[in-house]
Ligand SMILES: Nc1nc2c(ncn2[C@@H]2O[C@H](COP(=O)(O)OP(=O)(O)O)[C@@H](O)[C@H]2O)c(=O)[nH]1
């Protein structure tokens with residue numbers, strides 16, 4: 564890290580990932596988080612029940628409806644929505660702390676959450692990525708293959724998928740998750756490029772000033 568970067572940390576990005584259920588958001592997020600130390604995951608609060616293997620505070624903060632409503636009333640959520648008959652929402656404080664410290668934050672949220680983050684005061688730091696499944700048949704077999712949901716729940720998720728996909732054009736980027744490795748590589752490429760945007764490199768101004776000073780010295784000398 565250059566001395567400029569140490570003095571002027573960049574502000575972190577808000578990386579919004581949405582897709583129909585089963586298209587691969589969680590899998591892609593896990594892969595990215597496993598080895599990109601600049602990214603952290605926004606752990607949402609939800610009123611849905613934990614699935615086998617899910618840990619409170621890791622995948623979600625599992626809360627009662629009363630506790631969730633109290634968070635809304637206290638202004639503690641950056642966004643929230645009702646999905647599949649349960650509430651889901653993003654705790655505000657950890658997101659603000661992370662991006663102020665120059666860390667990117669990954670959000671696994673539905674289209675309603677994506678819209679609210681894009682309309683929030685943090686919108687300038689937000690990029691959004693929509694993940695499409697290769698086919699509806701693949702989507703269904705992935706949901707079944709995950710082995711977490713009853714047939715009734717799978718049918719509910721499938722019927723909501725069409726609605727979720729109808730929002731694809733609101734996103735900055737759209738990826739098709741057919742080959743997982745390729746899709747992961749594309750996701751990393753988006754992040755690398757977005758971090759390099761001029762307005763996201765606060766140290767650039769000082770660097771250009773030094774280049775200009777060098778020109779001056781050469782002209783004089
Ligand atoms: N708006 C919003 N949606 C969320 C949040 N957390 C999760 N979701 C969305 O809620 C939906 C259901 O999530 P989940 O029950 O984990 O099912 P899965 O996506 O099939 O694993 C998905 O579309 C998630 O992206 C949140 O904090 N806010």
Ligand SMILES: Nc1ncnc2c1ncn2[C@@H]1O[C@H](COP(=O)(O)OP(=O)(O)O)[C@@H](O)[C@H]1O
Pocket residue numbers: 582583584585586587588589590591705706708709740741742743744
């Ligand atoms: N490219 C892919 N090819 C085949 N299976 C995949 C691919 N991406 C994800 N999966 C599998 O599909 C299932 C659903 O993925 P998941 O990440 O849980 O989706 P989401 O978080 O979008 O609901 C999981 O069992 C996962 O291992």
